[in-house]
Amino acid sequence: MSAIALRGADIRAQARSGLLAGPTCGLAPDYLQANLVVVPEDLAFDFLRFCQRNPKPCPILDVTEPGSWEPRQVAPGADVRTDVPRYRVYRRGALAEEPTDISRLWRKDLVAFLLGCSFSFEAAMQRAGLPVRHLEQRCNVPMFRTNLPCTPVGPFRGPLVVTMRPLTPSQAIEAVVITSRYPQAHGAPVHFGDPGAIGISDLTQPDFGDVVTVRAGEVPVFWACGVTPQAVLMEAKPEFAITHSPGCMFVTDRLAEDVC
Amino acid sequence: MSAIALRGADIRAQARSGLLAGPTCGLAPDYLQANLVVVPEDLAFDFLRFCQRNPKPCPILDVTEPGSWEPRQVAPGADVRTDVPRYRVYRRGALAEEPTDISRLWRKDLVAFLLGCSFSFEAAMQRAGLPVRHLEQRCNVPMFRTNLPCTPVGPFRGPLVVTMRPLTPSQAIEAVVITSRYPQAHGAPVHFGDPGAIGISDLTQPDFGDVVTVRAGEVPVFWACGVTPQAVLMEAKPEFAITHSPGCMFVTDRLAEDVC
Numbered sequence: 001m002s003a004i005a006l007r008g009a010d011i012r013a014q015a016r017s018g019l020l021a022g023p024t025c026g027l028a029p030d031y032l033q034a035n036l037v038v039v040p041e042d043l044a045f046d047f048l049r050f051c052q053r054n055p056k057p058c059p060i061l062d063v064t065e066p067g068s069w070e071p072r073q074v075a076p077g078a079d080v081r082t083d084v085p086r087y088r089v090y091r092r093g094a095l096a097e098e099p100t101d102i103s104r105l106w107r108k109d110l111v112a113f114l115l116g117c118s119f120s121f122e123a124a125m126q127r128a129g130l131p132v133r134h135l136e137q138r139c140n141v142p143m144f145r146t147n148l149p150c151t152p153v154g155p156f157r158g159p160l161v162v163t164m165r166p167l168t169p170s171q172a173i174e175a176v177v178i179t180s181r182y183p184q185a186h187g188a189p190v191h192f193g194d195p196g197a198i199g200i201s202d203l204t205q206p207d208f209g210d211v212v213t214v215r216a217g218e219v220p221v222f223w224a225c226g227v228t229p230q231a232v233l234m235e236a237k238p239e240f241a242i243t244h245s246p247g248c249m250f251v252t253d254r255l256a257e258d259v260c
Numbered sequence: 261m262s263a264i265a266l267r268g269a270d271i272r273a274q275a276r277s278g279l280l281a282g283p284t285c286g287l288a289p290d291y292l293q294a295n296l297v298v299v300p301e302d303l304a305f306d307f308l309r310f311c312q313r314n315p316k317p318c319p320i321l322d323v324t325e326p327g328s329w330e331p332r333q334v335a336p337g338a339d340v341r342t343d344v345p346r347y348r349v350y351r352r353g354a355l356a357e358e359p360t361d362i363s364r365l366w367r368k369d370l371v372a373f374l375l376g377c378s379f380s381f382e383a384a385m386q387r388a389g390l391p392v393r394h395l396e397q398r399c400n401v402p403m404f405r406t407n408l409p410c411t412p413v414g415p416f417r418g419p420l421v422v423t424m425r426p427l428t429p430s431q432a433i434e435a436v437v438i439t440s441r442y443p444q445a446h447g448a449p450v451h452f453g454d455p456g457a458i459g460i461s462d463l464t465q466p467d468f469g470d471v472v473t474v475r476a477g478e479v480p481v482f483w484a485c486g487v488t489p490q491a492v493l494m495e496a497k498p499e500f501a502i503t504h505s506p507g508c509m510f511v512t513d514r515l516a517e518d519v520c
Contacts, residue, residue, distance in 0.1 A: 169451050176436040177448055188437055191429045193453060193479060219453060 007031065008075065011251040012083035020085045021100050023247035025135075029123040032074070032184060032256050033249040034061050034114035035226040036084055037233060038102075038242035041066045044111035046154030050232065051115065053151040057160055057228035059116035059184045061252065067108040074252035080112045086245035093237030098245055105242065117226045117249055118163060120185040120256035124178050130171050133212040140247065141165070142206035143225050147199025148190070150228065155236040162190060162222040164203065166214040172221050179223065182256065191222040198222065208246075267291065268335065271511040272343035280345045281360050283507035285395075289383040292334070292444060292516050293509040294321050294374035295486040296344055297493060298362075298502035301326045304371035306414030310492065311375065313411040317420055317488035319376035319444045321512065327368040334512035340372045346505035353497030358505055365502065377486045377509055378423060380445040380516035384438050390431050393472040400507065401425070402466035403485050407459025408450070410488065415496040422450060422482040424463065426474040432481050439483065442516065451482040458482065468506075 008031035014020035024033055039047055044066070051058035062071040069081045081103045089096045089105060099105075118141070122132050134141045141163045148160040167175055172192055180188035191198050203220060204211050208227055214220055230243055244250060268291035274280035284293055299307055304326070311318035322331040329341045341363045349356045349365060359365075378401070382392050394401045401423045408420040427435055432452055440448035451458050463480060464471050468487055474480055490503055504510060 169453050169457065173436050173448050173450070173452070176433050177440040180437040180440075188433050190433070192433070193429050197429065197477065217457065 008251040008253045012078055015085040016082045024249045028251050030255055032252045032254045033117050033119045035117050036244040036250050037113040038110050041109040041111055043238055050153040050156040056224035061116055062114040064112040066111050071114050074254045081106050084244045084250050085248040088243050088245050090241045093234050102242055115226055116184040118186050121179040121182040128178055130175055133166050137212055139210035141209050142212055143208035143227055144200045145207045156232045158232040158235050161225045161228040161231055163225045164220045164222050166218040167221050168217050186224045189221050189223045193219050268511040268513045272338055275345040276342040284509045288511050290515055292512045292514045293377050293379045294512055295377050296504040296510050297373040298370050301369040301371055303498055310413040310416040316484035321376055322374040324372040326371050331374050334514045341366050344504045344510050345508040348503050348505050350501045353494050362502055375486055376444040378446050381439040381442040388438055390435055393426050397472055399470035401469050402472055403468035403487055404460045405467045416492045418492040418495050421485045421488040421491055423485045424480045424482050426478040427481050428477050446484045449481050449483045453479050
């Protein structure tokens, strides 16, 4: 079976069996991939409202019933405890472990959030012949904290984190049109051009991820990033939380081209 | 009757009766407005192919049968000889007169082209709360010849002419998304930022129209302009041609929101 024919369920099965314990970038590219955030029920309502009020960094794909590990809307029958290649477990805001299965850690009060990620729109950019520099350079996308505050809710507050992809102006215009069609994957950019206008002092010093080359004639284009809710969650230092490990996403059954 | 309730047919009737002999900007804003180009049949096929190969500056809304003055696709029953507020008549590429009616000049070999114009997308920008600087400053949009060549066909060749509207980056992103929905009105921008990258040396020296203020934090955003086919036509110096007078457009029966 070629990589292009794989379905979301195939990738989840590989993760569940332990065959896949690394990044899902480029796997089953037709299917929406998702950031995973798991928090106890006493934080879940505030976190859900935070996502709802900050939809560009936190597009909500699914929220489980308290105690349930099944994301019924986007992957009926799946299990968020086993179907992500690798997890990060946080205790009081500090990274505690990076297991490939969280079944033994599951609790009756946990709620799982699946939030859209940029892999889907990057596939669409590539289909349109647009460059995605960090994929060309085989590294992680550069991410930056901005001075744009998210709308705070309860204990959740902090700056918008953005990804950066360099493009020429005409490519950037095409990328805006294309990515605006994927609101469930962060949608259109939030800024282009002068990094200082959104509080980024140095493009060669990303806060997360890797440095990519900005060529002559290109401008940096910035999209809202799914690291935003994770950074906000860590700042709130919850007693217990679980996320996916960077790049190791939950792959849904929903096609990126579906109009939700 | 308030201005907002006027239909395309009402504006055409005002033009036909002589009540309206000036610009149509802001009139019947829900209806698509059009640039008019009239050429003899021996040039019409080349001109049509030129438009077809350069759709961003020349979105084709309608082409009449040779000798017919009725644009049946976008305004059945209308008369392009009387329904435009003011015309320009060219002989061998030189402006000869600016009448408000061209019935006495009509010939059996003339073909009329209606090409989309930017008024429709400007109305959509305003509905979205985006600034349109030349409307704020109550002047004409600044237009510039670029170094981007149109695809030539027969005698028709020349550079793309663009309009410029200053916006902040986040407004520009929204404007790209909005205007991309109006391919029949020039669609998404062709460039933003550095004017020199498309051969414009000085934003304070437009080739047509007026100068507008670019404020701190704004970038110039450039759209393909309907003056392009007129400039190309004049360069070809046809024996005889008629266009609308700048700003005095043909108002169609087609709603800007219609998906063509």
